[in-house]
Amino acid sequence: MREIGAELAGNYQGSEPLLVGSLKSCIPFLCDLSRAIRMHHHLDFIELAGYGEDDDGIRFLKDLNTEIEGRDVVLVDAVIDTGLTMHYLVRSMKIRNPASLHIATLFDRPYRRLVDDLPVRYVGFTIPDEFFVGYGFELEERYRNLPDLRLVRREV
DSSP: OHHHHHHHHHHTTTSOOEEEEETTTTHHHHHHHHHHOOSOOEEEEEEEEOTTSSTTOOEEEEOOSSOOTTSEEEEEEEEESSOHHHHHHHHHHHTTOOSEEEEEEEEEOGGGOSOSOOOEEEEEEEOOSOEEEBTTBOBTTBSTTOSSOEEEOOOO
C-alpha cells in the first residue's frame, strides 16, 4: 500500500487527485490507500451493477457526487479480471473530460482480460485465478468484514 501511495503522490505533485472507489469491495483497499497517500486528495464513490447481475448489462446504481472535468481521476477497485466492467466505467468517465484518468487496483488478473486498453497504472499484486473472501471481498454478501484474505476452495 505504501508503495502505491508513494507512487500516486509522486505522479500527482501539485494536484489534488480524485480517487473514485467502486463500491463495495474497494472500501478496505481505498481506505488503506488513502492513508498511504501523503498529499491532499479527494474521495468519491460509484456503484455499478455488473455483468451477470441482471439482463441489462452494466448500469450505474450510484454515480459520482463530484464533477470531474479537468481533474486528475484515479479509479480504485479491489480486483480487475476481464476488465469489462472497468472498461465501461472508463468510457463513462472519459466523456466527462477529466484531465487524466488512471486505474489503481489491489489485485490484477491480466491473463483474464477481454479488453486491452485499460489505463491500469497502479497494481498491488498480480494474483492467480482463485476466489478470495475478506478485506472487502464477499461470498453471497458475507465475509467482507474479515480483516485478512482467505482462499475459498470450491467443490467441483
